[in-house]
Amino acid sequence: MTNQIEQIQVTTTVNGEKVTALVEPRTNLVDFLRNQMELTGTHVGCEHGVCGACTVRIDGEIVRGCLMLAIQADGLEVVTIEGSDDSGEIADLQKAFHERNALQCGFCTPGMLMAITEMLEKNPDPSRQEIREYLSGNYCRCTGYEAIVDAIETVANTRKGA
Amino acid sequence: MKSLKWLLNEKKIREVQLKPSAFNYAKPSSVDEVLGLLSEYGDEATILAGGQSLMPTLNMRLSAPALVIDINGLxxxxxxxxxxxxxxxxxxxxxxxxxxxxxxxxxxxxxxxxxxxxxxxxxxxxxxxxxxxxxxxxxxxxxxxxxxxxxxxxxxxxxxxxxxxxxxxxxxxxxxxxxxxxxxxxxxxxxxxxxxxKLGAGYRSAFDELARRHGDYAMAGVAAHAKVDGGKISDLRLVFFAVGSTPVTAKKAMNAMEGQSVDDASIAAAQNALEQDLSPFGDLHSSAALKMHYAKELTKRVLTTLSGG
Structure with missing residues (x-):
């Protein structure tokens, strides 16, 4: 690299906490979260936007953490799986995943949970087909997805009844 | 959650792993400013909009711009x-x-x-x-x-x-x-x-594509638009994608449908005409012949949709 590249200051809110840091422009958001913030719940899989393991929420919308620069999060609110876990908003999803054995190695699970959270906000009563379509951008190489769809269906039904 | 107070520890920052090669970053606030940077840097600059195609090429170092111009502030x-x-x-x-x-x-x-x-x-x-x-x-x-x-x-x-x-x-x-x-x-x-x-009176649209899995790159796809009056199709547009290097307008198939009702005979005529319109090249997932087969099937589907069937 040339020595003319300057680090840029980024000020963002991560899981409710205001953070100011210096980053190189080329730093991916997910690498910033994992390496500088040590929030390693967000995983790095394919590193080019295919697998969904790096899914985080920016200003409430899910995005690929590997397809955004950390500096682009300046002034925005980032929520990672750690934030979703702390807030308790996905406790029922986590429980349903556990009970239905909807994870095996668990590598895809944080990204799955972030995507499912947004899906259920937009569509609280999804069909199995709609669940599969929404999660088509989140790869799981263990479960064959069936158990994941089951777990989500259970949560959607429980939330409806609540 | 752990405290984030240690964040500005410089040693930590230097340990960060980075995928793209180094570039400078500008976030202009006007189109004029973007144009100025583009003329200054020429092909050494690249524009970052949504980034969903650019970022993979940066991550894999298929492109290595000197300057990334983030236009999200425009x-x-x-x-x-x-x-x-x-x-x-x-x-x-x-x-x-x-x-x-x-x-x-x-x-x-x-x-x-x-x-x-x-x-x-x-x-x-x-x-x-x-x-x-x-x-x-x-x-x-x-x-x-x-x-x-x-x-x-x-x-x-x-x-x-x-x-x-x-x-x-x-x-x-x-x-x-x-x-x-x-x-x-x-x-x-x-x-x-x-x-x-804006959509003209009496016009309808239909869209379909075939992909290995929802959201994947299309193996073949078609955008269709036509005036439909009393079941008869006119001013049809059939534009295919993933079957050539650009979107391909299937003019012969469009002409074959002009003034026709959608039935087995007219669909077959349009499908036959497609052989002259398209010369798909095969790729990793489908041969040229298979793409032609997909295009014909898609034609049948969108024509049926346009006719309200």
């Missing part, structure tokens, strides 16, 4: 909103700001009313997390041969607004897509908006 490109939408109705045309994100278009009642073909195509574009970031203008400027929106824009006779040092110019969609990832845009120009004629 109020000029996202500030043409009406009723909270990045959409303007100019007489007979819809105007969509280049930075409008796919999700916003997918949810837009204005698009659904005036350009239903675009609404139909949206769910096929990648996945929700990609559509939350990816932009309409980015997809058009990228000109990926397997992308949905370039074909839709051609089917709807849309126009692309390109802005350079000498001002803005409009290019018809059919003249915009030149070759594989090549457009009519010259160095130093930026795509600023897309215009689409």
């Amino acid at each position: 109020s000029d490109l996202s500030g043409i909103s009406v009723d909270g939408e990045n959409l303007r109705v100019d007489g007979e045309n819809l105007r969509i700001g280049a930075l409008t994100r796919h999700t916003e278009i997918e949810n837009s009642p204005g698009i659904a009313e005036h350009a239903p073909l675009i609404s139909m195509a949206m769910p096929y574009i990648a996945h929700p997390a990609i559509r939350n970031r990816g932009t309409f203008g980015g997809s058009i400027a990228m000109a990926d041969p397997a992308a949905e929106l370039p074909a839709c824009l051609c089917a709807l006779d849309g126009e692309v607004e390109v802005t350079g040092k000498s001002g803005a110019r409009k290019v018809a969609a059919k003249d915009f897509f030149k070759d594989l990832y090549e457009t009519d845009m010259a160095e130093g120009e930026i795509l600023t908006a897309v215009e689409i004629p």
